[in-house]
Structures are given as C-alpha cells and as structure tokens.
Amino acid sequence: MKKIMNVPDQFVDQSLRGILKAHSSLLKTSSEDGRALARADAPVKGKVAIVTGGGYGHLPLFLGYVGKGLCDGCAVGNVFTSPSCETVVNATKLVSGGKGVLYLIGNYMGDQMNFEMAADIVRAEEDIETILIRAADDVASAPREKWEERRGIAGILFAYKIAGAMAERGHSLQEVEKTTRKACERIATFGVAFSSCQLPEAAAPIFEIGDDDMELGMGIHGEKGVKRCKMMNAQELARYMVDRVTEDLCLTKGSRVAVLVNGLGSTSQEEQYILYGEVADILKAQEIDIAKAFVGEYVTSMEMSGVSVTLFHLDDELEELLKDCMYTPFIKL
Amino acid sequence: MKGHDKNVEYKIGQIKETLKYCALLVSDQKEQLEKIDSQVGDGDLGISMRKGATAVVEEIDRYGGNDPGALFMKCAMALNKAAPSTMGTLLCAGLMQMGKVFAKKEVLKEAEIAEIPSLFAQAIMDRGRAKKGDRTVLDALLPMAEAIKAAFDAGRSLAEAIAVGAEAARSGMEKTKEMVPKVGRSKWAPENTKNVPDGGAVLCWIVAQGLAERSEQKK
Numbered sequence: 001m002k003k004i005m006n007v008p009d010q011f012v013d014q015s016l017r018g019i020l021k022a023h024s025s026l027l028k029t030s031s032e033d034g035r036a037l038a039r040a041d042a043p044v045k046g047k048v049a050i051v052t053g054g055g056y057g058h059l060p061l062f063l064g065y066v067g068k069g070l071c072d073g074c075a076v077g078n079v080f081t082s083p084s085c086e087t088v089v090n091a092t093k094l095v096s097g098g099k100g101v102l103y104l105i106g107n108y109m110g111d112q113m114n115f116e117m118a119a120d121i122v123r124a125e126e127d128i129e130t131i132l133i134r135a136a137d138d139v140a141s142a143p144r145e146k147w148e149e150r151r152g153i154a155g156i157l158f159a160y161k162i163a164g165a166m167a168e169r170g171h172s173l174q175e176v177e178k179t180t181r182k183a184c185e186r187i188a189t190f191g192v193a194f195s196s197c198q199l200p201e202a203a204a205p206i207f208e209i210g211d212d213d214m215e216l217g218m219g220i221h222g223e224k225g226v227k228r229c230k231m232m233n234a235q236e237l238a239r240y241m242v243d244r245v246t247e248d249l250c251l252t253k254g255s256r257v258a259v260l261v262n263g264l265g266s267t268s269q270e271e272q273y274i275l276y277g278e279v280a281d282i283l284k285a286q287e288i289d290i291a292k293a294f295v296g297e298y299v300t301s302m303e304m305s306g307v308s309v310t311l312f313h314l315d316d317e318l319e320e321l322l323k324d325c326m327y328t329p330f331i332k333l
Numbered sequence: 334m335k336g337h338d339k340n341v342e343y344k345i346g347q348i349k350e351t352l353k354y355c356a357l358l359v360s361d362q363k364e365q366l367e368k369i370d371s372q373v374g375d376g377d378l379g380i381s382m383r384k385g386a387t388a389v390v391e392e393i394d395r396y397g398g399n400d401p402g403a404l405f406m407k408c409a410m411a412l413n414k415a416a417p418s419t420m421g422t423l424l425c426a427g428l429m430q431m432g433k434v435f436a437k438k439e440v441l442k443e444a445e446i447a448e449i450p451s452l453f454a455q456a457i458m459d460r461g462r463a464k465k466g467d468r469t470v471l472d473a474l475l476p477m478a479e480a481i482k483a484a485f486d487a488g489r490s491l492a493e494a495i496a497v498g499a500e501a502a503r504s505g506m507e508k509t510k511e512m513v514p515k516v517g518r519s520k521w522a523p524e525n526t527k528n529v530p531d532g533g534a535v536l537c538w539i540v541a542q543g544l545a546e547r548s549e550q551k552k
Binding site: 086109113 | 423
C-alpha cells in the first residue's frame with residue numbers, strides 16, 4: 001500500500017508536525033510532550049475544559065475536534081493505540097481552567113484505563129477534578145440493553161458537539177456531564193466497510209476482503225462486524241443501515257434527529273451524498289424529521305473505504321445546543 | 334539459602350536485579366507473544382511488550398535511590414509511556430500499586446515479596462474490571478498468587494512457594510485455551526480463541542517459570 005511518509009515509526013509525530021505548522025494560530029503543544037495538544041487560547045479561565053484522545057489514524061478524530069465549541073485538549077497515541085497516561089496528564093494541565101475537566105473519549109479499554117489513571121494523578125498532584133464519559137454508539141457491537149459496552153465510532157461527533165456547547169455556555173462540570181450523558185444514550189451508529197487500511201509499520205493490510213464484498217458492522221480498527229455479504233446498491237445499503245439505527249433508538253413518527261453520514265477515509269463525497277439522499281428519503285417516509293445533517297469525513301480509519309450512518313435522537317435542549325458555533329482547523333459550523 | 338528464615342530482607346539492589354530479570358524474560362518472548370496475539374487480537378502484544386520491557390530496564394539502570402516504592406512507580410510510568418496498549422497499561426497499574434504499597438520502605442521482607450502477585454492481580458482487576466474466567470492474564474496470575482501465598486503461609490520457603498506458583502500459572506494458562514473471552518478486543522471475535530491460550534496468561538506463566546528457575550539455580 002502506498003503511503004506518504006519518511007520513516008514508518010515517525011508517522012504520527014511527522015503528521016502532527018505538519019498540523020502544527022499549518023494551524024499554528026489555532027493549536028499549540030505542551031512544551032514537554034509533543035503528543036499533548038490544546039487550542040491556542042487554552043486554558044480558558046472559568047470554563048469547564050474538555051480533553052479527548054485516542055489512537056492516531058482517525059482524523060479528524062481526535063485532534064481535529066480541538067477548538068472553540070468542541071474540545072480544549074487532546075492526547076495523541078500511536079496509530080490505533082491509546083495515548084499514555086502521562087500524555088493525558090500533560091494535556092489536562094495544558095487546558096485546566098479551574099472549573100474541572102471532562103474526559104470525553106471513545107469506549108476502548110486501553111483509552112479508558114489510561115484516562116482513569118491520569119484522572120487519579122491530576123487529582124493527587126494538581127487537585128483537578130475530572131469526570132470521564134465514554135461515547136459508545138456502535139449498534140453492531142452490543143445490544144441496546146448493554147449500550148454502554150459498545151465501541152465508540154462516528155457518533156462521538158454529537159457527544160463532542162453537546163459537551164462543547166454546554167462548556168462554552170459556562171455550565172458547571174456536573175451540568176456538562178449530565179447533558180452529555182443524556183446525549184450519548186441517544187446516539188446510534190451503524191458502519192460498513194468495503195476495503196481495509198494498513199498500519200504504517202505493518203507489511204500487510206489489517207484485514208482481507210473480496211472485491212465484491214462488504215462487511216456489515218465493522219469497527220473503525222477493522223474489528224469484526226456482524227456479517228460479510230455481497231456489495232449492496234445505495235438504496236439497499238441505506239435501508240439496511242437506517243433500519244438498524246431507528247430500531248435501536250425506538251424512533252417513531254414525529255421524532256427529531258440529526259443525521260451523520262460519515263466516510264471512513266477513501267469513500268468519495270459523491271458516494272456519501274448518494275447515500276445521504278437515500279437515508280433522507282427513508283426517514284421522510286417514516287415521518288422522522290431531520291433537524292440537521294452532516295455529510296463528510298468526521299471519523300476515519302486512514303485509507304479504509306466504507307461509511308457509517310449515525311442518528312442522534314434530539315429533544316429541545318439538545319437541538320438548541322446543536323446550533324452553537326464550533327470552529328477547529330478541521331471542523332467548522 | 335535460608336529459605337525458611339522469614340526475616341530475610343531484600344534491599345534495593347536485589348529488587349532491581351529481579352525486576353530487570355523479569356523485564357528481560359518478557360522481552361525475550363516477543364516472537365511467541367506475537368504469534369499468539371496475531372491469532373486472536375491485533376498482533377501487537379509481542380512488540381509492545383518488548384518496547385515496554387526495554388523502557389523498564391532503562392529506568393532500573395537510571396534509578397540511583399534506595400526506595401523500592403519510588404523505583405516501581407518510575408518503572409510503571411516508563412512502561413506505560415513506551416507501551417500504552419491494554420496489556421502495558423494493566424502491568425503499569427500493577428507496578429503503580431506496588432509503588433504505593435512499598436513507598437519509602439528501604440527493604441522488603443519475604444512475606445511482602447510473597448504478597449506481590451496478589452497485589453498485582455488486585456490492581457489489574459480494579460483497573461481492567463476483569464475477573465477470573467474472563468480469559469485474561471488473571472486466569473494465570475490469580476491461581477499463581479493464591480498458590481504462592483498458601484505455600485508460603487504453610488511454612489515453605491519463598492523459592493519453594495514460587496515453584497508451586499509457577500506450576501499454578503502454567504495450569505491456569507492451559508485452561509484459558511477453552512475459555513470464551515469476556516473483555517478486551519478478542520471478545521468481538523470469540524471463535525478465533527479456541528485452543529489458543531490467552532496472551533496475557535502466557536506472559537504471566539513465562540515470568541513465573543523464569544523466576545522459579547532462577548531461585549532454583551540460586552539454591
């Protein structure tokens with residue numbers, strides 16, 4: 001597989017270097033740890049700070065969500081690997097503005113443990129209060145009654161959006177937590193993959209898949225899905241994915257949702273919009289109202305091809321928060 | 334060796350030497366761990382454990398103090414920084430717990446050494462929220478910890494207790510071949526784990542076996 005790089009084991013650091021050079025007015029890095037980054041104006045005094053992080057290889061996730069209206073800081077790991085707890089500690093110190101810190105991450109064991117250890121350390125050493133929330137939206141990875149065990153995938157966009165808006169409006173850590181938890185429970189995503197990606201230091205792609213095949217429910221690191229089948233057309237694909245998600249969220253006539261059609265890295269925007277057109281038709285037929293649509297690459301898996309559909313079941317409070325401004329080098333609204 | 338004298342004390346030099354020995358045991362098994370993990374996980378266990386072990390060895394060589402607790406804490410952070418994978422982080426949690434319990438003690442008594450596997454297992458359970466039977470490192474580590482403690486409390490020497498513990502770790506590791514994964518990445522592909530031991534359990538057995546052979550040679 002062809003990749004632009006110099007030395008495979010410098011993949012992450014050289015990519016971060018480029019991001020900082022391109023966006024020096026919006027992002028900064030900890031002086032002692034190049035993997036701990038923050039918005040340029042951090043710490044914002046009197047605001048709950050939000051720190052995220054995880055393995056690299058999912059841009060704009062996680063670092064791309066650092067900016068006004070979203071996250072304050074990010075701890076960057078190696079490709080598909082959790083950041084160290086030291087990096088999480090350094091990111092926390094960089095952004096803490098005295099009103100507490102929300103750790104908002106995807107639900108993966110390595111990330112969770114490192115953020116929990118970091119929480120212990122910043123409490124003991126810096127007296128910083130933290131709360132950890134894990135986004136867990138992948139319908140294919142666990143049933144609704146165990147939704148908190150699900151993998152975190154593209155739906156985390158909405159968790160960031162809500163948490164970020166709450167924090168920017170000046171709410172307390174507990175208030176930010178309460179509304180973000182409510183949001184997380186109302187987000188559901190179903191993803192499919194058509195081709196694999198390859199780790200920079202690896203000799204082969206992370207999984208094999210036939211030219212005419214697709215995998216339903218695959219995770220964003222190539223974790224096994226629910227089944228393999230022949231490629232579907234756009235209408236069939238939209239139907240399959242939307243059904244999984246609307247059933248999961250128990251959406252009915254009159255429900256209001258935000259929709260995200262997310263490309264995994266090498267599926268074209270043209271295709272993403274073909275799929276979105278079908279998704280919108282299906283929802284309209286069921287009289288489910290779309291309050292806001294997002295189409296594009298929000299959570300990727302390097303050069304993997306595939307898409308996911310996320311629905312976020314809104315109520316008045318969440319819909320209002322969704323309208324707030326967000327501005328990062330990668331994401332603008 | 335005065336194995337039955339339970340007042341034998343271990344100073345920082347011996348503790349450093351033993352910890353380094355364990356790290357090198359882990360590092361030497363890169364290929365075996367890689368092979369197991371590529372069948373059930375994402376294949377990075379061997380390389381991440383070698384990176385972690387190398388960082389621990391460097392930290393041990395750098396440490397000039399005489400506080401075993403501080404040494405364990407520094408090794409925990411170095412290990413996590415070099416290998417923040419799930420296994421690396423769990424081992425870090427174990428070392429951090431030892432760092433807390435042994436802080437500011439200049440020497441460790443044999444009874445305290447015999448408690449280390451239990452301390453380690455408890456820290457891994459707390460951090461990883463796994464329990465016995467979930468097909469993890471705990472399925473070798475818990476039987477090992479119980480066997481060592483039981484043998485030591487029954488009056489056996491530390492060396493004898495470690496030998497009994499190594500056998501318990503081996504038997505626990507063998508049993509993971511038939512277990513269904515409940516936590517971690519392999520739970521999403523449980524059919525791949527049949528007849529393959531859990532990588533973490535193998536790691537535990539390797540260290541236990543190595544320590545048993547070492548104390549045998551020292552007799």
